[in-house]
Amino acid sequence: MIILHDFEIGIEEYEARGKNNSFPAFDRCPNCQCIAQGNVHRNGFYWRYGITEEKELYIPICRFRCLGCTVTISILPSFLIPYFQHTLDWMVVRLSKVLKGKKIKGSRQQLEQHKKRYYERIHWIHSFFMDLGYKLGFTQDIRKEAQKYMTMIQDFGKSTSFFRRSWGHLSSYFMGKLILPYLSSKKNNIHPT
Numbered sequence: 083m084i085i086l087h088d089f090e091i092g093i094e095e096y097e098a099r100g101k102n103n104s105f106p107a108f109d110r111c112p113n114c115q116c117i118a119q120g121n122v123h124r125n126g127f128y129w130r131y132g133i134t135e136e137k138e139l140y141i142p143i144c145r146f147r148c149l150g151c152t153v154t155i156s157i158l159p160s161f162l163i164p165y166f167q168h169t170l171d172w173m174v175v176r177l178s179k180v181l182k183g184k185k186i187k188g189s190r191q192q193l194e195q196h197k198k199r200y201y202e203r204i205h206w207i208h209s210f211f212m213d214l215g216y217k218l219g220f221t222q223d224i225r226k227e228a229q230k231y232m233t234m235i236q237d238f239g240k241s242t243s244f245f246r247r248s249w250g251h252l253s254s255y256f257m258g259k260l261i262l263p264y265l266s267s268k269k270n271n272i273h274p275t
Contacts (some may be wrong), residue, residue, distance in 0.1 A: 084164050085158065086245075093141070097140070111219065114153070122146050124144070176188070177196060181197075181228055185245065203257060
């Protein structure tokens with residue numbers, strides 16, 4: 083289970099503090115709701131990369147384990163996207179530039195993969211903004227829609243604000259793979275339009 087946490091610091095400060103970051107304490111297990119005292123224990127760290135425009139940082143992610151339900155809980159800083167190495171801000175900048183036709187550094191294949199995933203999530207992003215009360219139409223021009231929603235994400239404020247606010251909408255997250263349990267894996271390819 084992934085818990086998004088705003089440490090209120092940037093990735094450089096988070097890396098400098100390392101394992102001494104101020105990790106949250108639980109009153110109850112976020113999964114089974116049992117009392118945390120005596121049940122939810124620190125279960126070490128795993129290390130992952132956080133890639134910004136300038137640096138590749140190697141940072142610790144704190145894990146907890148509940149003895150009641152045996153779930154492992156990872157405390158993910160809000161500047162990261164689950165299962166992606168690029169930070170949220172850098173991902174938004176990269177996608178914004180490529181949607182405007184600008185050149186950016188980095189792997190062309192990886193950028194295409196990120197753009198494809200973003201296109202797959204356009205309907206989810208549309209749904210999120212509709213739930214917030216925006217009155218939006220949806221055209222068949224996926225590139226135009228992608229640019230429109232990227233502008234809206236950037237206008238939302240810091241990208242971490244959008245990410246935290248949209249986390250869990252329709253049981254998913256920005257750039258996350260939508261898994262529908264009632265479909266077989268072959269039929270679970272979600273494509274825009």
